[in-house]
Amino acid sequence: xxxxxxxxxxxxxxxxxxxxxxxxxxxxxxxxxxxxxxxxxxxxxxxxxxxxxxxxxxxxxxxxxxxxxxxxxxxxxxxxxxxxxxxxxxxxxxxxxxxxxxxxxxxxxxxxxxxxxxxxxxxxxxxxxxxxxxxxxxxxxxxxxxxxxxxxxxxxxxxxxxxxxxxxxxxxxxxxxxxxxxxxxxxxxxxxxxxxxxxxxxxxxxxxxxxxxxxxxxxxxxxxxxxxxxxxxxxxxxxxxxxxxxxxxxxxxxxxxxxxxxxxxxxxxxxxxxxxxxxxxxxxxxxxxxxxxxxxxxxxxxxxxxxxxx
Amino acid sequence: xxxxxxxxxxxxxxxxxxxxxxxxxxxxxxxxxxxxxxxxxxxxxxxxxxxxxxxxxxxxxxxxxxxxxxxxxxxxxxxxxxxxxxxxxxxxxxxxxxxxxxxxxxxxxxxxxxxxxxxxxxxxxxxxxxxxxxxxxxxxxxxxxxxxxxxxxxxxxxxxxxxxxxxxxxxxxxxxxxxxxxxxxxxxxxxxxxxxxxxxxxxxxxxxxxxxxxxxxxxxxxxxxxxxxxxxxxxxxxxxxxxxxxxxxxxxxxxxxxxxxxxxxxxxxxxxxxxxxxxxxxxxxxxxxxxxxxxxxxxxxxxxxxxxxxxxxxxxxxxxxxxxxxxxxxxxxxxxxxxxxxxxxxxxxxxxxxxxxxxxxxxxxxxxxxxxxxxxxxxxxxxxxxxxxxxxxxxxxxxxxxxxxxxxxxxxxxxxxxxxxxxxxxxxxxxxxxxxxxxxxxxxxxxxxxxxxxxxxxxxxxxxxxxxxxxxxxxxxxxxxxxxxxxxxxxxxxxxxxxxxxxxxxxxxxxxxxxxxxxxxxxxxx
Ligand SMILES: Nc1ncnc2c1ncn2[C@@H]1O[C@H](COP(=O)(O)OP(=O)(O)O)[C@@H](O)[C@H]1O
Ligand SMILES: [Mg+2]
Numbered sequence: 001x002x003x004x005x006x007x008x009x010x011x012x013x014x015x016x017x018x019x020x021x022x023x024x025x026x027x028x029x030x031x032x033x034x035x036x037x038x039x040x041x042x043x044x045x046x047x048x049x050x051x052x053x054x055x056x057x058x059x060x061x062x063x064x065x066x067x068x069x070x071x072x073x074x075x076x077x078x079x080x081x082x083x084x085x086x087x088x089x090x091x092x093x094x095x096x097x098x099x100x101x102x103x104x105x106x107x108x109x110x111x112x113x114x115x116x117x118x119x120x121x122x123x124x125x126x127x128x129x130x131x132x133x134x135x136x137x138x139x140x141x142x143x144x145x146x147x148x149x150x151x152x153x154x155x156x157x158x159x160x161x162x163x164x165x166x167x168x169x170x171x172x173x174x175x176x177x178x179x180x181x182x183x184x185x186x187x188x189x190x191x192x193x194x195x196x197x198x199x200x201x202x203x204x205x206x207x208x209x210x211x212x213x214x215x216x217x218x219x220x221x222x223x224x225x226x227x228x229x230x231x232x233x234x235x236x237x238x239x240x241x242x243x244x245x246x247x248x249x250x251x252x253x254x255x256x257x258x259x260x261x262x263x264x265x266x267x268x269x270x271x272x273x274x275x276x277x278x279x280x281x282x283x284x285x286x287x288x289x290x291x292x293x294x295x296x297x298x299x300x301x302x303x304x305x306x307x308x309x310x
Numbered sequence: 311x312x313x314x315x316x317x318x319x320x321x322x323x324x325x326x327x328x329x330x331x332x333x334x335x336x337x338x339x340x341x342x343x344x345x346x347x348x349x350x351x352x353x354x355x356x357x358x359x360x361x362x363x364x365x366x367x368x369x370x371x372x373x374x375x376x377x378x379x380x381x382x383x384x385x386x387x388x389x390x391x392x393x394x395x396x397x398x399x400x401x402x403x404x405x406x407x408x409x410x411x412x413x414x415x416x417x418x419x420x421x422x423x424x425x426x427x428x429x430x431x432x433x434x435x436x437x438x439x440x441x442x443x444x445x446x447x448x449x450x451x452x453x454x455x456x457x458x459x460x461x462x463x464x465x466x467x468x469x470x471x472x473x474x475x476x477x478x479x480x481x482x483x484x485x486x487x488x489x490x491x492x493x494x495x496x497x498x499x500x501x502x503x504x505x506x507x508x509x510x511x512x513x514x515x516x517x518x519x520x521x522x523x524x525x526x527x528x529x530x531x532x533x534x535x536x537x538x539x540x541x542x543x544x545x546x547x548x549x550x551x552x553x554x555x556x557x558x559x560x561x562x563x564x565x566x567x568x569x570x571x572x573x574x575x576x577x578x579x580x581x582x583x584x585x586x587x588x589x590x591x592x593x594x595x596x597x598x599x600x601x602x603x604x605x606x607x608x609x610x611x612x613x614x615x616x617x618x619x620x621x622x623x624x625x626x627x628x629x630x631x632x633x634x635x636x637x638x639x640x641x642x643x644x645x646x647x648x649x650x651x652x653x654x655x656x657x658x659x660x661x662x663x664x665x666x667x668x669x670x671x672x673x674x675x676x677x678x679x680x681x682x683x684x685x686x687x688x689x690x691x692x693x694x695x696x697x698x699x700x701x702x703x704x705x706x707x708x709x710x711x712x713x714x715x716x717x718x719x720x721x722x723x724x725x726x727x728x729x730x731x732x733x734x735x736x737x738x739x740x741x742x743x744x745x746x747x748x749x750x751x752x753x754x755x756x757x758x759x760x761x762x763x764x765x766x767x768x769x770x771x772x773x774x775x776x777x778x779x780x781x782x783x784x785x786x787x788x789x790x791x792x793x794x795x796x797x798x799x800x801x802x803x804x805x806x807x808x809x810x811x812x813x814x815x816x817x818x819x820x821x822x823x824x825x826x827x828x829x830x831x832x833x834x835x836x
Binding site for chain 1: 386405407408416422423424425426427431432434435436437438443486
């Protein structure tokens with residue numbers, strides 16, 4: 001049992017946690033943008049699955065991981081058009097339509113996989129890039145500064161999104177659309193346009209999340225995400241609709257998974273209990289959610305389509 | 311003003327002949343605007359114009375179409391017919407953005423502010439920034455402060471909107487319009503939410519804005535305010551323009567008559583109450599408020615059959631808690647409440663109703679109706695479970711419709727149909743709906759809180775008449791109202807509540823308004 005608290009195991013667990021959290025972070029950051037503008041997208045997981053497959057297929061066929069990532073993001077964007085059309089233009093009930101998108105993604109990704117690939121072949125993975133100098137710092141370097149480009153990108157987007165939301169006119173419009181769309185409308189802002197844009201961003205991010213996840217695993221399989229997309233939605237609540245909070249939640253979640261994985265491989269958790277242990281991250285999140293997030297208020301019109309006139 | 315000829319003469323008043331308005335081309339000219347909603351003709355060929363430098367009031371009952379006309383101007387609604395010209399140039403206003411570009415600003419009846427943003431952020435919202443994609447809040451704040459200073463509109467720019475009082479929020483709305491260089495400023499019932507002092511301040515600001523050459527549209531259904539502030543007054547009734555008068559030509563009576571379409575000056579008559587049995591007896595009633603404070607501290611009162619007892623008082627002195635405790639929707643601390651000699655205090659609302667109470671609550675939209683239910687469903691809220699409206703648990707649709715149709719006609723509820731959601735009705739018609747429902751059960755005791763608050767004169771007069779009718783039919787009527795005139799004109803006896811107690815009583819036939827007003831302020835004559 002003492003094995004866990006060795007230098008090597010600790011650093012590799014944290015490094016894995018950071019890497020694992022990146023896909024949550026992409027998805028949850030994107031979802032944050034949508035939710036701040038008043039749109040809740042429950043289809044994230046389905047979009048991640050489709051994008052993961054697109055990433056996998058492209059990598060398999062071209063061998064080029066950049067194309068693979070772009071394919072994943074592109075599929076996310078396309079699904080963004082679908083989602084925005086349903087949620088914003090058609091003003092559908094967002095809870096239901098999101099589940100629809102999820103089931104669509106779940107089914108289609110598996111179908112495409114069986115039809116186009118069939119036997120799972122591994123693809124090459126993204127190799128970690130060390131940040132010069134920083135990666136030499138003892139422990140810290142190994143944990144944080146020898147990661148893949150996608151991990152860096154995910155964490156870089158945290159300050160970017162914070163800045164966009166709080167310091168730009170676009171961010172102001174997003175916040176207004178999620179709090180009082182009539183007020184936005186009466187000063188000449190197109191609520192529909194704002195929401196379309198945040199949904200497109202959110203779904204593209206979900207696409208990146210799928211790509212990141214796929215490239216971490218290096219292989220596609222049915223229901224690869226194991227509902228990570230839903231966890232990402234929960235992490236937005238956990239993070240109180242702020243990118244920094246969302247990042248905290250993602251890292252916590254990644255850490256929980258990494259610890260469970262590491263304890264399993266060290267034999268700390270017996271094989272017989274491993275299914276139970278796999279639920280630990282979800283339980284931790286739900287509990288923290290109950291403790292923390294209750295204190296924050298969600299965007300006032302979250303999930304409500306906007307219709308002009310009282 | 312009962313001569314119909316007098317009205318038709320007024321309709322021909324040409325605004326351009328009014329001597330103090332010299333502009334030949336009005337700032338704004340709306341011609342023959344028609345706007346239909348499903349089942350409602352909200353504007354029916356309405357002409358309306360505004361000259362630079364004037365305050366033009368749009369006066370009419372709730373539901374007359376005032377807000378609709380201005381929402382058309384602001385690009386929120388597309389008119390079905392009609393033209394709009396700004397400075398003599400015909401324009402299409404297809405969106406609020408277009409309206410803002412044309413120099414139109416509107417302060418909506420329900421403020422259009424984002425509560426979680428600061429004052430500056432709200433004002434900057436939707437504007438081009440001098441820093442491109444980045445917000446330039448500091449610059450905006452500076453200009454807002456300048457504007458605020460020069461117009462006497464005090465606001466703290468960095469406060470979050472939810473922290474502001476209603477009056478402050480309104481100032482933010484005005485600043486928002488001024489910041490966008492609004493030359494035509496529309497204010498939709500701006501005084502409805504203000505205290506008298508705040509109204510004075512607002513009027514001072516509005517006069518100043520008009521004097522600087524802007525054109526102001528002031529929407530109101532309060533005749534005194536309209537006469538105090540406006541240069542011209544256009545009266546709307548049921549979507550039509552009844553006429554336009556200069557202030558000099560207008561009088562209280564003529565305006566009200568134009569608004570309601572008939573003479574309402576005949577005062578509600580005060581027949582002496584026919585003394586009867588004690589229907590409602592409260593003794594030592596004590597009730598706690600929402601924050602646990604003692605809101606009602608030992609109230610004794612009796613209401614006999616055939617009399618109206620009015621409870622006067624500034625709101626917040628325990629009236630709401632008193633009413634709710636009687637109606638069974640708030641747990642009492644102590645005391646007793648007898649209806650026809652039967653103890654009902656602390657009983658659930660259906661038991662209190664079964665004992666003979668009908669209750670018209672103060673918060674109409676929250677406690678009086680289910681806004682998303684239809685008119686018919688709201689009318690049947692109380693009685694739907696009883697014969698003849700249901701049988702073995704099944705509703706009897708035809709009986710119910712016939713009954714509802716009768717009630718709607720009997721109480722003159724203006725609604726496109728029985729299936730219209732109640733939230734679409736005007737405040738006055740919602741109150742009539744509630745009255746219809748409550749009175750259809752032939753109550754022994756009728757408790758009405760704020761019978762006409764926020765309701766236009768026509769509907770208010772109607773409701774007053776029904777209350778007096780109830781009294782004459784022998785019901786014991788208890789009215790709670792902040793409107794002193796209402797209490798004075800309706801009641802046979804007046805009790806004044808102050809800080810949870812009945813601080814004094816008055817006889818409306820012999821007491822003066824001032825005497826009751828002093829009691830309301832907590833001053834007891836020694
Ligand atoms: N968005 C809407 N949909 C349907 N009916 C409406 C709508 N807005 C207003 N109305 C109806 O149009 C009429 C005029 O309403 P409104 O212009 O709000 O009156 P006012 O402002 O004079 O009180 C009312 O009968 C109202 O019920
Ligand atoms: Mg109105």
